[in-house]
Amino acid sequence: MPDLADLDPAGADPAGxxxxxxxxxxxxxxxxxxQRAVLSAMGDxxxxxxxxMDSLLAGGKRLRPAFCYWGWRxxxxxxxxxxxxxxxxxxxLQASALIHDDVMDASDTRRGRPAVHKQxxxxxxxxxxxxxxxxxxxxxxxxxGDVLLSWTDELYHASGFPADVLRRGQPVLDAMRTEVAAGxxxxxxxxxxxxxxxxxxxxVITYKTAKYTIERPLHLGAALAGSPPDxxxxxxxxxxxxxxxxxxxxxxxxxxxxPLGIAFQLRDDVLGVxxxxxxxxxxxxxDIREGKRTVLVALACERASADEAELLDRHLGDRDLTxxxxxxxxxxxxxxxxxxxxxxxxAASVKEAVSALDGAPMPEDARxxxxxxxxxxxxxxx
Amino acid sequence: MPDLADLDPAGADPAGxxxxxxxxxxxxxxxxxxQRAVLSAMGDxxxxxxxxMDSLLAGGKRLRPAFCYWGWRxxxxxxxxxxxxxxxxxxxLQASALIHDDVMDASDTRRGRPAVHKQxxxxxxxxxxxxxxxxxxxxxxxxxGDVLLSWTDELYHASGFPADVLRRGQPVLDAMRTEVAAGxxxxxxxxxxxxxxxxxxxxVITYKTAKYTIERPLHLGAALAGSPPDxxxxxxxxxxxxxxxxxxxxxxxxxxxxPLGIAFQLRDDVLGVxxxxxxxxxxxxxDIREGKRTVLVALACERASADEAELLDRHLGDRDLTxxxxxxxxxxxxxxxxxxxxxxxxAASVKEAVSALDGAPMPEDARxxxxxxxxxxxxxxx
Numbered sequence: 001m002p003d004l005a006d007l008d009p010a011g012a013d014p015a016g017x018x019x020x021x022x023x024x025x026x027x028x029x030x031x032x033x034x035q036r037a038v039l040s041a042m043g044d045x046x047x048x049x050x051x052x053m054d055s056l057l058a059g060g061k062r063l064r065p066a067f068c069y070w071g072w073r074x075x076x077x078x079x080x081x082x083x084x085x086x087x088x089x090x091x092x093l094q095a096s097a098l099i100h101d102d103v104m105d106a107s108d109t110r111r112g113r114p115a116v117h118k119q120x121x122x123x124x125x126x127x128x129x130x131x132x133x134x135x136x137x138x139x140x141x142x143x144x145g146d147v148l149l150s151w152t153d154e155l156y157h158a159s160g161f162p163a164d165v166l167r168r169g170q171p172v173l174d175a176m177r178t179e180v181a182a183g184x185x186x187x188x189x190x191x192x193x194x195x196x197x198x199x200x201x202x203x204v205i206t207y208k209t210a211k212y213t214i215e216r217p218l219h220l221g222a223a224l225a226g227s228p229p230d231x232x233x234x235x236x237x238x239x240x241x242x243x244x245x246x247x248x249x250x251x252x253x254x255x256x257x258x259p260l261g262i263a264f265q266l267r268d269d270v271l272g273v274x275x276x277x278x279x280x281x282x283x284x285x286x287d288i289r290e291g292k293r294t295v296l297v298a299l300a301c302e303r304a305s306a307d308e309a310e311l312l313d314r315h316l317g318d319r320d321l322t323x324x325x326x327x328x329x330x331x332x333x334x335x336x337x338x339x340x341x342x343x344x345x346x347a348a349s350v351k352e353a354v355s356a357l358d359g360a361p362m363p364e365d366a367r368x369x370x371x372x373x374x375x376x377x378x379x380x381x382x
Numbered sequence: 383m384p385d386l387a388d389l390d391p392a393g394a395d396p397a398g399x400x401x402x403x404x405x406x407x408x409x410x411x412x413x414x415x416x417q418r419a420v421l422s423a424m425g426d427x428x429x430x431x432x433x434x435m436d437s438l439l440a441g442g443k444r445l446r447p448a449f450c451y452w453g454w455r456x457x458x459x460x461x462x463x464x465x466x467x468x469x470x471x472x473x474x475l476q477a478s479a480l481i482h483d484d485v486m487d488a489s490d491t492r493r494g495r496p497a498v499h500k501q502x503x504x505x506x507x508x509x510x511x512x513x514x515x516x517x518x519x520x521x522x523x524x525x526x527g528d529v530l531l532s533w534t535d536e537l538y539h540a541s542g543f544p545a546d547v548l549r550r551g552q553p554v555l556d557a558m559r560t561e562v563a564a565g566x567x568x569x570x571x572x573x574x575x576x577x578x579x580x581x582x583x584x585x586v587i588t589y590k591t592a593k594y595t596i597e598r599p600l601h602l603g604a605a606l607a608g609s610p611p612d613x614x615x616x617x618x619x620x621x622x623x624x625x626x627x628x629x630x631x632x633x634x635x636x637x638x639x640x641p642l643g644i645a646f647q648l649r650d651d652v653l654g655v656x657x658x659x660x661x662x663x664x665x666x667x668x669d670i671r672e673g674k675r676t677v678l679v680a681l682a683c684e685r686a687s688a689d690e691a692e693l694l695d696r697h698l699g700d701r702d703l704t705x706x707x708x709x710x711x712x713x714x715x716x717x718x719x720x721x722x723x724x725x726x727x728x729a730a731s732v733k734e735a736v737s738a739l740d741g742a743p744m745p746e747d748a749r750x751x752x753x754x755x756x757x758x759x760x761x762x763x764x
Binding site: 035 | 417424427428431478482485486488506509512513517518521522526527528529531532533535536545546548555556557559560561563565567568570571573574575576585673
């Protein structure tokens with residue numbers, strides 16, 4: 001049972017992150033321990049899967065479980081082992097998304113270590129296998145991501161909640177998985193079509209980050225506690241009649257979660273260009289090299305002079321980007337005012353998110369925790 | 383409500399495949415219709431997903447839903463809309479696996495059409511996007527496979543069964559997803575390590591096909607009807623104490639499903655080398671080109687003379703295989719006796735499967751249907 005003394009809203013950790021991180025780590029350890037027995041019964045060749053998962057799952061800020069937990073508390077749920085385990089399922093989903101994302105982007109590193117497909121390509125070379133090490137690595141990473149996606153459900157349904165409680169959360173889990181995959185596809189389309197539209201980039205981050213990272217985890221917790229969100233457009237249900245009024249807690253989670261999620265992603269955009277790789281665990285100027293069509297980049301394209309636009313166009317997506325070219329791109333993004341505009345958008349979004357908590361029908365400790373999380377999500381260097 | 387008159391055990395369709403296929407098609411149509419509304423609300427760019435899914439899901443023999451349905455009937459379940467919908471979820475899982483498999487194998491075609499990653503690469507070229515069409519196609523296919531994997535749960539949980547009934551089936555759905563991904567990884571290891579071991583190839587097909595295609599779909603239906611299988615090694619549960627005796631229906635499903643699943647895959651191995659592409663929808667000599675380490679190939683490697691072994695080694699995995707080289711490989715596989723041995727294994731496995739139904743505690747129509755399905759799964763040319 002979690003130690004409730006750790007949850008002191010007036011204390012040094014009003015968002016309870018210390019407790020949440022310990023509970024998530026312990027739920028992961030129990031779950032992966034069971035899976036280790038299952039996989040090793042199939043053959044010792046399966047054990048490298050667990051090594052790759054352990055190191056990936058050991059990292060991470062546990063933000064999604066934290067939002068899920070506080071969605072539960074906001075809707076009146078009390079601390080219990082079940083909610084920590086259900087929230088931990090979101091870490092498996094995130095690990096799956098990261099592994100597949102790295103295959104799609106052909107990224108070399110993740111959280112300061114070789115990406116999973118790179119780890120398995122190295123394993124291919126070390127074993128002296130025939131054929132393409134890259135193909136082996138990508139295949140293994142696709143399968144690892146698939147199994148982690150399946151395990152998201154497995155852990156959710158093994159969280160210990162009664163079946164009818166789990167059923168309340170299921171549509172939220174369903175919606176968030178569809179939204180994140182669709183958002184990633186829209187991102188791919190923007191990236192390959194060379195989109196310079198701020199609106200297109202904002203739509204991507206709404207689905208890929210704002211809903212996935214903040215709104216839906218809050219909704220999952222709230223739904224489990226009995227306050228399900230309205231999942232309109234009512235396409236998700238055969239019966240549009242008699243739909244209940246939007247739940248007030250769930251609605252507040254959206255009003256807080258969407259702007260905060262946008263701020264969170266805009267911070268990521270800034271760190272992807274200007275961040276310190278030693279802190280972020282991502283490659284230097286990675287977003288420039290990969291030609292990511294972020295809001296920051298779209299703002300820069302909108303504001304750039306003809307010469308500056310030409311320079312951006314030439315270097316975005318340049319896998320062989322030199323240090324001096326990277327410095328030039330950064331100067332353009334800073335000098336044209338895009339960086340300052342992005343920072344202003346972050347500040348305004350955080351303010352909007354925190355204001356949405358005013359008067360929302362939730363316990364005071366939940367409001368305090370969500371306020372703390374808002375500033376943490378937007379003002380970070382990793 | 384299904385038309386029960388279609389289920390006539392003494393009639394021309396004792397396995398009820400006509401009814402099952404209609405019900406699966408109709409459940410898919412309803413589900414994809416709802417998802418169309420969800421995806422199109424995100425943007426018209428999402429609509430190609432549905433086109434790709436529609437054409438992939440329109441094909442297929444619906445074997446997994448058929449086994450799920452007859453597992454349900456074997457355990458005493460009566461025909462009802464819920465079981466057909468839950469069984470249809472397995473088609474989404476299979477579509478996900480096919481899409482990811484084609485990315486991993488870099489296959490060009492599937493079910494007689496371009497593979498999904500190829501379709502999206504063509505879309506990239508037609509739209510005049512920048513960057514690598516192959517990278518775009520693979521990225522889109524990974525995301526489509528991910529969303530279909532998520533939709534497996536979504537449809538299962540939206541099947542209309544009460545939450546406690548769904549909970550009985552959940553551990554089976556969990557096990558089968560882990561097993562199929564692990565089986566595919568073991569297959570990858572065999573293929574890239576150039577394994578010639580019959581035992582290693584048999585282990586792959588046990589997890590990748592026998593359990594996934596036959597045993598677990600039967601178990602899922604049986605579990606929903608109240609006869610869950612024993613999922614030992616008891617690693618899947620924290621409490622090994624008090625585990626119930628294996629359920630007799632579920633045990634019969636294993637005794638029938640594993641050998642039949644092996645026969646099904648061995649038939650696939652034979653068709654992958656000797657099949658008519660116009661019937662199978664797969665490329666000519668595809669398994670030879672991809673260097674698949676099937677049981678048929680392992681048997682040939684075991685029996686081949688030094689010269690024949692050298693020829694196999696040279697051409698297995700040769701992407702530029704000529705017609706005459708393919709003919710030589712086929713001659714070796716035939717002449718060394720591997721083909722005949724494989725056919726003998728198929729016949730013996732089907733016999734073992736059908737014998738397991740004798741005396742199993744299941745209704746007569748379920749026994750008749752499973753007997754029919756056994757011969758269909760093993761003696762087919764597509």
